[in-house]
Amino acid sequence: MQSKTLSHLRQLEAESIFILREAAAEFSKPVMLYSTGKDSAVMLRLAQKAFYPGRIPFPLLHIDTHYKFPEMIQFRDWYAKQAGAELIVHSNEKALSQGANPYTLGTQKCCSLLKTRALLDALAEGGFDVAFAGARRDEEKSRAKERVYSFRDGQGQWDPRNQRPELWNLFNGRHNQGENIRVFPLSNWTELDIWFYICAESIPLVPLYFAREREAVERAGSVVLMQRGMRLLPGERPEMIKCRMRSLGCVPCSAAIRSDADTVPKIIAEMLSFRKSERDNMMDHDEEGALEMKRREGYF
Amino acid sequence: MLDNSLDTFVQSLMGDSSGEPDLLRFITAGSVNDGKSTLIGRLLYETRAVYEDQLVSIQRSGMNRSTGPVDLSLLTDSLAAEREQGITIDVAYRYFATPRRKFIIADTPGHEQYTRNMATGASTAQAVVVLIDATKGLLPQCRKHIYIAALLGIQDMVAAVNKMDLVGYSEQVFNDIAQDFKRFCELLGIRNACAIPVSALKGDNIIQASSRTKWFDGATLLEYLEELPVLNSDYSKPLRFPIQCVKHHDSGSRVFSGQIAAGLMQRGEAVTAFPSGKRARIKSISTFDGETEYALHGSSITIMLDREIDLERGDLLASDCHLPQCAANVATKLIWLDSQPCQPGKAYVLKHTTRTVQARVSTTIRRIDMDTARSVPALSLEMNDVASVSMETSVPLIFDPYRQNRTMGSFILIDPITNATVAAGMIEGATADRTTGFSRSLVN
Numbered sequence: 001m002q003s004k005t006l007s008h009l010r011q012l013e014a015e016s017i018f019i020l021r022e023a024a025a026e027f028s029k030p031v032m033l034y035s036t037g038k039d040s041a042v043m044l045r046l047a048q049k050a051f052y053p054g055r056i057p058f059p060l061l062h063i064d065t066h067y068k069f070p071e072m073i074q075f076r077d078w079y080a081k082q083a084g085a086e087l088i089v090h091s092n093e094k095a096l097s098q099g100a101n102p103y104t105l106g107t108q109k110c111c112s113l114l115k116t117r118a119l120l121d122a123l124a125e126g127g128f129d130v131a132f133a134g135a136r137r138d139e140e141k142s143r144a145k146e147r148v149y150s151f152r153d154g155q156g157q158w159d160p161r162n163q164r165p166e167l168w169n170l171f172n173g174r175h176n177q178g179e180n181i182r183v184f185p186l187s188n189w190t191e192l193d194i195w196f197y198i199c200a201e202s203i204p205l206v207p208l209y210f211a212r213e214r215e216a217v218e219r220a221g222s223v224v225l226m227q228r229g230m231r232l233l234p235g236e237r238p239e240m241i242k243c244r245m246r247s248l249g250c251v252p253c254s255a256a257i258r259s260d261a262d263t264v265p266k267i268i269a270e271m272l273s274f275r276k277s278e279r280d281n282m283m284d285h286d287e288e289g290a291l292e293m294k295r296r297e298g299y300f
Numbered sequence: 301m302l303d304n305s306l307d308t309f310v311q312s313l314m315g316d317s318s319g320e321p322d323l324l325r326f327i328t329a330g331s332v333n334d335g336k337s338t339l340i341g342r343l344l345y346e347t348r349a350v351y352e353d354q355l356v357s358i359q360r361s362g363m364n365r366s367t368g369p370v371d372l373s374l375l376t377d378s379l380a381a382e383r384e385q386g387i388t389i390d391v392a393y394r395y396f397a398t399p400r401r402k403f404i405i406a407d408t409p410g411h412e413q414y415t416r417n418m419a420t421g422a423s424t425a426q427a428v429v430v431l432i433d434a435t436k437g438l439l440p441q442c443r444k445h446i447y448i449a450a451l452l453g454i455q456d457m458v459a460a461v462n463k464m465d466l467v468g469y470s471e472q473v474f475n476d477i478a479q480d481f482k483r484f485c486e487l488l489g490i491r492n493a494c495a496i497p498v499s500a501l502k503g504d505n506i507i508q509a510s511s512r513t514k515w516f517d518g519a520t521l522l523e524y525l526e527e528l529p530v531l532n533s534d535y536s537k538p539l540r541f542p543i544q545c546v547k548h549h550d551s552g553s554r555v556f557s558g559q560i561a562a563g564l565m566q567r568g569e570a571v572t573a574f575p576s577g578k579r580a581r582i583k584s585i586s587t588f589d590g591e592t593e594y595a596l597h598g599s600s601i602t603i604m605l606d607r608e609i610d611l612e613r614g615d616l617l618a619s620d621c622h623l624p625q626c627a628a629n630v631a632t633k634l635i636w637l638d639s640q641p642c643q644p645g646k647a648y649v650l651k652h653t654t655r656t657v658q659a660r661v662s663t664t665i666r667r668i669d670m671d672t673a674r675s676v677p678a679l680s681l682e683m684n685d686v687a688s689v690s691m692e693t694s695v696p697l698i699f700d701p702y703r704q705n706r707t708m709g710s711f712i713l714i715d716p717i718t719n720a721t722v723a724a725g726m727i728e729g730a731t732a733d734r735t736t737g738f739s740r741s742l743v744n
């Protein structure tokens with residue numbers, strides 16, 4: 001017994017739980033951003049574990065752009081209920097009623113209205129002082145320096161020069177009224193860790209992650225699913241393609257890949273066999289990536 | 301078949317006994333141009349290829365995997381580009397894994413703010429890889445890096461004597477540097493110091509043993525990192541369990557959540573609560589995955605006690621056989637992190653384990669010159685200064701000295717006005733109680 005150690009996944013799990021509990025204890029009104037994606041799914045499971053045998057002591061917040069895949073919405077409602085968590089859904093109704101859409105606004109502006117603005121409004125309306133988000137440091141090079149506790153100014157913006165040093169496991173959550181902070185419990189997880197954990201814990205995922213025949217068109221090397229709100233380009237004709245999504249986002253900005261991987265182990269195997277950044281197949285950006293938008297204006 | 305073999309592999313990843321992949325955190329230290337980016341790039345690139353090949357072979361036999369030509373510069377270039385952006389007050393975390401272990405590298409680039417960055421990275425690291433340029437030897441800058449690593453409690457130090465290709469893979473050059481390195485480590489009381497001749501550029505002794513250093517029979521850098529016993533595997537240490545939160549269970553009794561900071565917790569074990577001094581037994585250890593008989597160091601758990609005692613966030617449960625210390629006056633090593641200098645006598649907020657109190661820095665400060673490791677009296681502390689100071693807290697701290705237990709011996713200071721984290725501290729022990737009435741003045 002003397003030389004036992006926690007396996008690396010158990011250690012990551014224990015650290016994430018520690019972070020969730022610290023922030024829940026030190027902030028007055030936490031909320032968890034829930035995108036329905038795989039990282040959110042893991043974060044939600046960790047929250048269940050952190051507060052077991054109690055319920056998750058804060059609500060989940062989903063920013064609905066109205067351009068999400070219907071499967072994401074169905075899954076969201078089902079899973080939040082399963083986890084016994086309160087779910088808040090927020091949309092930028094004003095922009096939507098004014099007809100905000102990616103085709104006329106361009107994806108960057110659409111995003112800034114339907115995602116970023118909606119998120120900041122939802123945080124302000126709810127009076128939330130801390131928002132848990134599922135971003136990981138290995139996602140993008142620019143994230144490698146992100147803190148676990150990431151401070152936002154009154155406008156919700158991130159100033160890389162004004163972040164607090166984080167030593168040991170001593171997180172400094174002190175903040176003034178009106179300031180809020182993002183907490184990233186999955187900071188030290190890699191994409192592979194996330195998949196291994198999903199596999200080991202049998203965490204349910206949105207079916208879009210798994211390969212099956214879907215109605216789609218091939219466009220600029222990507223597989224684009226036929227969905228409500230999807231516009232065909234001249235000459236395009238939908239066909240049945242066996243495919244899956246590597247990241248979930250809005251319908252007009254998400255592409256699938258051709259794949260036969262219909263189970264988590266097969267997804268892991270496939271992922272290892274073509275190791276591209278998970279971002280490669282995003283035409284624009286995805287769920288948690290909303291914090292650092294990549295632009296590809298004019299794709300459509 | 302495919303699913304089964306991977307399932308078995310993943311189940312093994314979730315285990316908690318030796319032989320399964322564990323986690324090692326280390327930090328890399330080096331001056332600009334010693335080759336740190338190249339070294340990290342090589343580790344990331346080569347281990348990724350190796351790791352993924354092995355994983356894939358677990359899952360698919362004969363799957364054709366297109367491995368393009370190794371383009372190390374791509375990885376290193378991006379690291380270098382980051383540095384050029386000029387934001388050096390940071391630590392970048394990077395990840396790689398082998399089938400035996402997952403690694404987290406704290407990479408602290410640049411000269412500026414080096415102490416602050418390195419201290420941050422080293423605070424959670426078990427080991428340090430010190431880059432030494434073989435053409436330059438052990439420069440004062442290297443000594444400083446080693447000093448900071450030692451200060452933060454790192455006991456496993458490996459010198460990567462780099463650019464061996466530029467000195468003709470000379471055994472003599474390596475031996476001289478290795479000797480200097482080991483001697484300096486010894487001076488600082490480091491238990492495990494070793495040196496490896498490498499060329500980050502050519503790949504010698506990073507992953508595979510080099511044929512160009514036949515005279516060297518030690519481990520390669522990766523072998524060293526893979527074989528290092530993980531620090532927190534020592535369960536002979538006395539139990540320490542800082543309380544993170546207290547909740548009422550449906551049954552009406554209270555449950556206590558936290559992460560085990562040392563030792564092993566067993567159901568039925570007798571524990572003492574601090575600060576109350578009350579004793580109780582562990583009635584149950586529960587996790588989402590069920591009740592367990594015992595929980596290892598590092599586990600985040602929720603427990604029930606066999607009787608109702610005073611216990612709240614910030615309190616501690618400790619093993620009955622070996623109690624922690626309790627004092628409001630402590631001798632510490634302090635690293636100043638903020639651009640506003642330290643104000644002795646001012647009340648700062650101090651966070652120690654899960655407990656937040658008020659504290660002030662004594663007026664007797666001895667600043668440490670990291671080049672000579674000698675201390676001189678000082679009136680204040682500026683950013684990146686390291687000093688011996690005593691602290692007085694509003695309520696007593698329940699601690700173990702930092703060198704015995706990092707979690708139980710570390711704290712941060714927070715400025716109550718700006719909310720900035722201004723200092724990192726390490727408790728050395730209690731000082732003679734010279735109460736100045738501070739604790740009473742704060743409490744009342």
Ligand SMILES: Nc1nc2c(ncn2[C@@H]2O[C@H](COP(=O)(O)OP(=O)(O)O)[C@@H](O)[C@H]2O)c(=O)[nH]1
Nearest residue numbers: 331332333334335336337338462463499500501
């Ligand atoms: N000859 C030789 N050059 C190296 C070696 N390692 C790094 N370099 C070179 O030294 C320079 C600085 O390396 P870099 O990794 O950027 O250093 P850093 O500033 O410590 O990150 C670059 O030109 C590298 O190609 C080595 O083992 N041998």
